[in-house]
Amino acid sequence: MNTAREMGVLAKEASRGLASASPRAKYVFLQNMARLLNDRKKDILAANRKDIEEAESIGMDKPRLDRLTLTPAIIQDMHRACLHVADMPDPIGAMDRQWQQPNGILVGKMRIPLGVICMIYEARPNVTVDAAILCLKAGNAVILRGGSEALNSNRALAALLREALVSAGLPENAVQLVQSTDHAIVPELCKLDEYIDVIIPRGGEGLVRTVTEAATMPVLKHYKGVCHAFVDASADLSMALDIVYNGKVQRPGVCNALECLLVHEQVADMFLPMVAEKLGGAGVEFRADAASLPLLGEHARPQTSDDLGMEFHDLVLAVCVVRDLDEALAHIAKYNSNHTDVIVTNDYSNATRFVREADASMVGVNVSTRFNDGGQLGLGAEIGISTSKLHAYGPMGVTELTTTKFVVTGTGQVRD
Amino acid sequence: MNTAREMGVLAKEASRGLASASPRAKYVFLQNMARLLNDRKKDILAANRKDIEEAESIGMDKPRLDRLTLTPAIIQDMHRACLHVADMPDPIGAMDRQWQQPNGILVGKMRIPLGVICMIYEARPNVTVDAAILCLKAGNAVILRGGSEALNSNRALAALLREALVSAGLPENAVQLVQSTDHAIVPELCKLDEYIDVIIPRGGEGLVRTVTEAATMPVLKHYKGVCHAFVDASADLSMALDIVYNGKVQRPGVCNALECLLVHEQVADMFLPMVAEKLGGAGVEFRADAASLPLLGEHARPQTSDDLGMEFHDLVLAVCVVRDLDEALAHIAKYNSNHTDVIVTNDYSNATRFVREADASMVGVNVSTRFNDGGQLGLGAEIGISTSKLHAYGPMGVTELTTTKFVVTGTGQVRD
Numbered sequence: 001m002n003t004a005r006e007m008g009v010l011a012k013e014a015s016r017g018l019a020s021a022s023p024r025a026k027y028v029f030l031q032n033m034a035r036l037l038n039d040r041k042k043d044i045l046a047a048n049r050k051d052i053e054e055a056e057s058i059g060m061d062k063p064r065l066d067r068l069t070l071t072p073a074i075i076q077d078m079h080r081a082c083l084h085v086a087d088m089p090d091p092i093g094a095m096d097r098q099w100q101q102p103n104g105i106l107v108g109k110m111r112i113p114l115g116v117i118c119m120i121y122e123a124r125p126n127v128t129v130d131a132a133i134l135c136l137k138a139g140n141a142v143i144l145r146g147g148s149e150a151l152n153s154n155r156a157l158a159a160l161l162r163e164a165l166v167s168a169g170l171p172e173n174a175v176q177l178v179q180s181t182d183h184a185i186v187p188e189l190c191k192l193d194e195y196i197d198v199i200i201p202r203g204g205e206g207l208v209r210t211v212t213e214a215a216t217m218p219v220l221k222h223y224k225g226v227c228h229a230f231v232d233a234s235a236d237l238s239m240a241l242d243i244v245y246n247g248k249v250q251r252p253g254v255c256n257a258l259e260c261l262l263v264h265e266q267v268a269d270m271f272l273p274m275v276a277e278k279l280g281g282a283g284v285e286f287r288a289d290a291a292s293l294p295l296l297g298e299h300a301r302p303q304t305s306d307d308l309g310m311e312f313h314d315l316v317l318a319v320c321v322v323r324d325l326d327e328a329l330a331h332i333a334k335y336n337s338n339h340t341d342v343i344v345t346n347d348y349s350n351a352t353r354f355v356r357e358a359d360a361s362m363v364g365v366n367v368s369t370r371f372n373d374g375g376q377l378g379l380g381a382e383i384g385i386s387t388s389k390l391h392a393y394g395p396m397g398v399t400e401l402t403t404t405k406f407v408v409t410g411t412g413q414v415r416d
Numbered sequence: 417m418n419t420a421r422e423m424g425v426l427a428k429e430a431s432r433g434l435a436s437a438s439p440r441a442k443y444v445f446l447q448n449m450a451r452l453l454n455d456r457k458k459d460i461l462a463a464n465r466k467d468i469e470e471a472e473s474i475g476m477d478k479p480r481l482d483r484l485t486l487t488p489a490i491i492q493d494m495h496r497a498c499l500h501v502a503d504m505p506d507p508i509g510a511m512d513r514q515w516q517q518p519n520g521i522l523v524g525k526m527r528i529p530l531g532v533i534c535m536i537y538e539a540r541p542n543v544t545v546d547a548a549i550l551c552l553k554a555g556n557a558v559i560l561r562g563g564s565e566a567l568n569s570n571r572a573l574a575a576l577l578r579e580a581l582v583s584a585g586l587p588e589n590a591v592q593l594v595q596s597t598d599h600a601i602v603p604e605l606c607k608l609d610e611y612i613d614v615i616i617p618r619g620g621e622g623l624v625r626t627v628t629e630a631a632t633m634p635v636l637k638h639y640k641g642v643c644h645a646f647v648d649a650s651a652d653l654s655m656a657l658d659i660v661y662n663g664k665v666q667r668p669g670v671c672n673a674l675e676c677l678l679v680h681e682q683v684a685d686m687f688l689p690m691v692a693e694k695l696g697g698a699g700v701e702f703r704a705d706a707a708s709l710p711l712l713g714e715h716a717r718p719q720t721s722d723d724l725g726m727e728f729h730d731l732v733l734a735v736c737v738v739r740d741l742d743e744a745l746a747h748i749a750k751y752n753s754n755h756t757d758v759i760v761t762n763d764y765s766n767a768t769r770f771v772r773e774a775d776a777s778m779v780g781v782n783v784s785t786r787f788n789d790g791g792q793l794g795l796g797a798e799i800g801i802s803t804s805k806l807h808a809y810g811p812m813g814v815t816e817l818t819t820t821k822f823v824v825t826g827t828g829q830v831r832d
Contacts, residue, residue: 020773107793114805197805212632218806239828246830355823357436367521367826377523389530389613389819390634391807403805407771410783412655414662
């Protein structure tokens, strides 16, 4: 079993080979991996079965057990993801822009891999494949540290990734799985800035905070999604109702679900009873401020201060009546998590101001918050949604796993 | 005197006002500042005089005293920088790209400020103005922590920046100078990730390392410049000589100066005596490997292992003879600092491989290393050269002090 430092050295070495790998070799690797996921389905399910049995024996709760469980359908999804990523254009080596300076030097920005990416994640063993293939497509070596409860599953999947790399002529150590289940390995990885270029924690706030505090290399992170919708006085209320319903009800457990509805006071009397009927009927409970409480009927209870800025992960919605756009923007600035905020309006200048002033990785006009997702925005597969502003703000696709360097070509120019 | 946390709160508040400020207001601020630098030249020089006297009384060495000293010419440079930045296009609010998804939503990436930038720097009080105006042009509030030896000068300059902000109708707290000279303030600032979006250390390796280890927010940093030039077998040797001379001799103290010359063994016999004559004649001392030593004459002495990967900041050049491009690339991978590396060649495939495989923020073909500079590459004024890969790799101009958010506009679309 390699130490964290040894893994760092091997990853750095592998990353050099991978950075200059041909698009063809990466394509072959992804096709190989897709095939292995089909051919070895039984082995993967057997390894996962061991994890589930151990988890059951220590009395793991149902939602966590569900996340831990691989099914033939989930393996099929991983298989499809490999084929999808294989067919995406290779981002590496492209010259984003190029321009000439007065002295005749040609300056370009060439897209290159980041180098070595360390992913630290909890449960969901399919992340092992989904994250690794995006990192590798972008030419990065990857060190994976999954949850200890999924170790057998992750081992089986990482072994297939390495087999697929080797049979494509790529360095096996471009994927390494941390085998140690000791928690002390996380702060150790966080200090290896000599070898690891970026660390990506995916999991609860505790994990993200631990990594952020310990890491000496850059962290790409995603805290929580406290998403707002502001229904303006000029909104088409039937459109607003669809957007609010979609945001809250379609999949309440995800980070781009709606958590707080702000309604302009001029339309509250008309709009909130519509909300009460449609969302209340779907089982939504409202946490209502004083002005909205009487309009939301039986499904509402009075709001406490904890209900604002809260990610409910459930069929619960905070509701506030606001005086105007300024009050809505101030509320959002105070309580949002820089994830997703939308306005429903037909007022041009309010739409423009909202777009300009709401500070979130996605701001929307007359659309559902649920669109803040790599696939929905047209980026392809994503590795998470960044809510901090450096390097990537919003969904991180394959391009966000790369950077650019300056390429300068000349005919002997020197500086005056 | 505000605490670090109080400054963070005030900066965050000011950054909201600045993010939605008009391009016109920022233009007026920069014009105001240019005028104040002229009008108050005497006050600035008097404040600087106090710093110099204090420094002399504690016996500060000559190079540091030089860096601390402001002259009418340096104030004139700051004045010109303000006018130059005023005339640059405002980056904020521009939509970098926009595309439509099949469901009709229009997705764009809008350029926005980072928020609050904390600059921690040593000596050179003109950085106070040069850094602040770039941050402010990009719509960011800034917290400045200069060297304690320059406190009087920095106070005078920061007061002018605040005066110029107010008379442009912009929030005064968009610029705050840390008044405390206690070193403990640096780790305190490094923990304020709730208020500070990015921290930029500028100074020696010790400062950069301290900030990197303590910071919980992203760090944009620049360690050192260990720049290489590889003279290939097919190089035009007269061109190569100009490039090597320019890289080493023109300004040996800067980060894009040449530190290590690699010469293909096929041309070493012819090229190195030319180098010995021209660079030796200019006072350059060579640290030569066994193969180059006999070719470099009286100005050479044998290389030690310390001479490789070294930033000499002086008229000293490490020289090695290499077998081929592979050996040159391996040497660069081992010893470079990801800053700047160039090849001089007339071989197309070697040029292509070097561009692809050398890992540095700028790679060049047939040009001097000295071009790795925001002004030379056409980015305008810069705030430093990043040698880490996230967010910015290479010179950081005004664009690198911004980020993008997704803007999604629709006509009521919801997710299926």
